[in-house]
Amino acid sequence: MTAGRTAGPSRRAYLGGLAAQVALASLVASGVTPISRAATPAPLPNRPLRLVASFSILADLLRQLAPPDAEVHALVGPEADTHAHAPTPADARWLAQADLLVANGLGFEAWLPRLREAAAAALPMVSAADAIEPLRRGALPDPHLWHDPARVRQVAQLLSLTLQRRIPAQAGLLRERLADFLMRLDRVDADARARLTRLPDDQRRFYTPHGGYAYLAAAYGLDMVTPMASTGADLEPSAAAVARLVTLLRKTGVRAVFVDALRDERLMRQIAQDSGAVVARSRLHGDALTRPGGEADSWLALMAHNTRALADALRGPSRT
Ligand SMILES: [Zn+2]
Known part of the structure; x- marks a missing residue:
């Protein structure tokens, strides 16, 4: 069961921000997983979004797609190795304050489940991997999905949809930002294709x-x-x-x-x-x-x- 099914759209609209947060917290306390894919539990209080991404590349996608006033933090920052990350108490504090966590999935952040547990984080999480069909490396899915523009297009759509459901009042702005990002993505992809298909x-x-x-x-x-x-x-x-x-x-x-x-x-x-x-x-x-x-x-x-x-x-x- 998801929070979305417990509190459907009309009921969600009825709940105020704080009441909805409490409802979400009690769902989490009862062991219900609060989010899957783009399902999102409740509108937010009237302040800029606080978004946490597991690593720098997903944080950048969020900066491109979220409202410009959103605060975006990467647990693993630029020029750092996510495979080898050792979570810190500061990471747990970021999770405790965040409205949404965006992870890659497919085993890329092996340290994340324990960090979420340690942070007792009741925050919704969305995984980039939910948007795509992964390649396999032997028996295991390959997590490095951000190197394919077609898959990043799907990830961007999932992230934007998740944000639109989280802050419906800004859905128009978010759709514009998605369209703008996808236009730039297509341009980079077309340039790459032109260069590499000539080989x-x-x-x-x-x-x-x-x-x-x-x-x-x-x-x-x-x-x-x-x-x-x-x-x-x-x-x-x-x-x-x-x-x-x-x-x-x-x-x-x-x-x-x-x-x-x-x-x-x-x-x-x-x-x-x-x-x-x-x-x-x-x-x-x-x-x-x-x-x-x-x-x-x-x-x-x-x-x-x-x-x-x-x-x-x-x-x-x-x-x-
Ligand atoms: Zn790697």
Whole structure:
């Protein structure tokens, strides 16, 4: 059962902000999950929305889509690794004050269920993953869905609809902001498509130690060679593992290797040289935005940067 079914639209309209919050709190206390997808329990008190996103990319989507006066906080900020986040008491305080929590889902925020429990947060949550059909990596769904503009379009629609139901009085403004964002998304997608579809078939294969770009590869017909676990950030790969990787890159004809901000750059340069691939001049931005003013300080900037970096590297000089 959801809060929406308990207190239907006419009843919700009847309840004042505070009364509705109390009704929601009692539902939560009785163990009822308060929200799923775009169902939203109650209108808000008359003040700007307080929105919390699990990480920087979702926070940016909220900033684009929510009313301009909304306060948006990312639990994991720019240039930080959400996979490895260790929640803090400050995170719990943000949850306690928020009106809505937006998470990615699909196991990306493994730390989030415990944080919500610790914060005893009765706040509604919406997951980006609810809007899309995930790709799979073996048996598990791949969480890195924000690298595909078509899926981000669906996520943006879900977020906007959730906000519209939360603050119906501003639904018109929210629909305008959604339309504006989707127009800019389409432009970035069309530019990327124009650049990447021109690549010959034998220039579409790339390698990056962070294998989080399967959605991007699928969206633009590229081929991401699956990384080996031994090149992860927290592991020093053995000489044998490096040799295996070089062989793999040679065998699969990988054209470009991307250095990852969180990985060992010197080692990647060596691997690229030994395998005959080129090291891309630009980095790819995977799981986080850059700080404001950086080359990927919004989702739109991140997509434009990554697809340009891929096109430049894959089009570059031939393999040696
Ligand atoms: Zn990742």
